Amino acid sequence: MATEQDFAAMRLLVDLLADKWTLPILGALCENGGRQRFNALKRGIAGISQKSLASCLKRLEFNGLIERIVATKGQLSVEYRVTAIGHSLELPINALILWSNQNIDVIMAAREASRSATLT
Amino acid sequence: MATEQDFAAMRLLVDLLADKWTLPILGALCENGGRQRFNALKRGIAGISQKSLASCLKRLEFNGLIERIVATKGQLSVEYRVTAIGHSLELPINALILWSNQNIDVIMAAREASRSATLT
DNA sequence: CCGTATCCGTTGGGATACTG
């Protein structure tokens, strides 16, 4: 049964993760051992725009889930790293992704069923 | 490391859950053993509008996570129930909510730190 | 390379009023 606290927790989760790109970004960031540069990240995430990536990274940094490290040696380069607390999210998120992988067929079937039901 | 499949899974998760009200609705539905009527649901979720609730419930039903049972005996009454596949989401979601409860203070502190950093 | 600035169509979602 959900408590008041749980609702606050849900609101926080929505703030942190519930948009189009946060999950893919976090996923792409973890691919390379938790660190990646801006354009590498952009190339790794099909279809994302610079704008969305930048704003999303800002929010993640603002919430302390990732950190931004600037290396001014010669060429400008910026690396984004998943923080400790960011890493602690991997486990529960991976559980969700596993669930999604296991149930994607059922969901798609349910959608088809809904669609054909409305056609009758 | 994230596979192509995982990105598809993430997209599905975003489709299913990544909006303002889905998590609270699912939470409220589970409060009463997985079944609840429309207005009871509305009263249980602080701040939600009829419109948002209705559209969200439609999408959840479309994806097979809940079902809509109409009882036309006398007074019109509609009950929404979490399906089996919907229930299978409880475990991974609760893990996330637990994470959120455990880390909400750290997140808030990180936000404060970011804010004071920009003021300097 | 790493962004920010601007423009702009699309969507989200609250308020309110109305229907079966």
Next chain:
DNA sequence: CAGTATCCCAACGGATACGG
């Protein structure tokens, strides 16, 4: 009770161009 319809504004997010 359980929604649908309408209005309306703010936010999202893609495309493009520009700057450090």
